[in-house]
Amino acid sequence: MRVLHVISEMGSGGAETLVAGMVSRGEEYGWTSAVASGGGFRADALAADGTPTFPVPLARRSKVGVLKAAWAVRRAIARFRPDVVLAHNVGASVVARLALAPGRRRPLLTVFHGVAAADYPAAARILRRVSDRVVAVSPATADRLTASGLDSPTVVRNAVFARPPVFGRAEVRASLGVPERTPVALCLARLEPQKRHDVLLDAWAAVEGDAVLWLAGDGSLCADLERRSEALGRRIEFLGTRTDVPDLLAAADVTVLTSDWEGLPLAVLESLAAGRPVVATNVGGIAEVLAGGGGIVVPPADPAATAEALNTLLSDRLTRESMAAEGLRSIERDYDAHTLMKTYDELLRLTLGGER
CATH class of the missing domain: 3.40.50.2000 (Glycogen Phosphorylase B;)
Known part of the structure; x- marks a missing residue:
């Protein structure tokens, strides 16, 4: 299974940490992974390890920025040819949906990491339109999405991809x-x-x-x-x-x-x-x-x-x-990494099988 992660940046944030961990463990589950992002030290580290990475300009919530980002993700899709696209948060999901050209159907899954309380209704409205499946990273986040009008988000708790310290x-x-x-x-x-x-x-x-x-x-x-x-x-x-x-x-x-x-x-x-x-x-x-x-x-x-x-x-x-x-x-x-990866693997393959 070829999995393309789309995320705004690959710096030090939690979503970025999750993407880096999922990519590093993906081969154990039969994944070939790539990342399309605005870059950052985590993207550099993945590229150094041989993971395909594709540059995407930051959208910055402007129409022109969103379209430029979508064109960059479309180029990444054409080059990497993923089976499924995994977008992290709402903005990346909008960009990924615009990038997915008509024709071959590639599922788009959103990993929703959270927004401010006032932004939940808008997030739920957008995700209903652009995503084939929405994954919330905690039950509390899923409950808020449901209360805001999104039907049945799937809960997959975040997990720790442990790295031992180098220095004491x-x-x-x-x-x-x-x-x-x-x-x-x-x-x-x-x-x-x-x-x-x-x-x-x-x-x-x-x-x-x-x-x-x-x-x-x-x-x-x-x-x-x-x-x-x-x-x-x-x-x-x-x-x-x-x-x-x-x-x-x-x-x-x-x-x-x-x-x-x-x-x-x-x-x-x-x-x-x-x-x-x-x-x-x-x-x-x-x-x-x-x-x-x-x-x-x-x-x-x-x-x-x-x-x-x-x-x-x-x-x-x-x-x-x-x-x-x-x-x-x-x-x-x-919060075990194997449980997280196994659950995502089952979700992605289920969605590839045609179930929304």
Whole structure:
């Protein structure tokens, strides 16, 4: 089965991580994979490993941009000749539908990673028109799509494609100038409005002791957040886009995510798989992931609750270890990469067989 993934970019986000993992494991299930995207370090890594990659200009929600992106994806389809197209999120699905020329019928499946609450009705309306099947990455996301008018989205929970760290805790901390015993919280998130780093910085002002906050990611809010952090008088390190997430997780004590909305963030799953407890907002599928332990769920836009949770975990090693063990059990039980790949393989082959 020849599978073409269409996605806006292949940088450090969760959807990009999922695509890279699915491509890397696809051969085990009889897939020949390719990726059409706006590029990024994950696309470069896949190309270096021999995966066909095709450049697609970012659509940027303009009609001209969408048409240019569709023409690029059409060229990728002509060259790669996929059996099925797997589009990640709504914009990529629109582009892929426009790119699929009349004639030979190639199914288009959408993997829906989530949108802001106000955007669900529009997303459901578009996906009804362009997609042959919609896969939601968590039950919570599927429920919202259904409530917005999309019939029977399929749920396939995101999973962790584990990568071992290259360097250990002591080496990574030494490279970033952090002593061994200093508590470290790590936030793996693009510096964009959705992720609400402003809430995190307000919370960090109330975190006790000499703890250090690492912000791994880049984005449009970087300069503003750097100025804001300087006024706090606390140690906050902006690490930029990183390709060594397993190493950072090995060196951190906890991770934190203060998003306004999510689907099922890979950052949370990767943290639990690395044995790191999580403080995260109660949005999307996060509460479901942490229901069996593994971290503390806090309300969105609540710096006080976020600070209290961080203080609890950063100051209490036994609590961290207990939650880490619970998180690992959750990952092994419910978020296994083989289960994800097997389910997608069955879905794609079923759809190729003609069932919508």
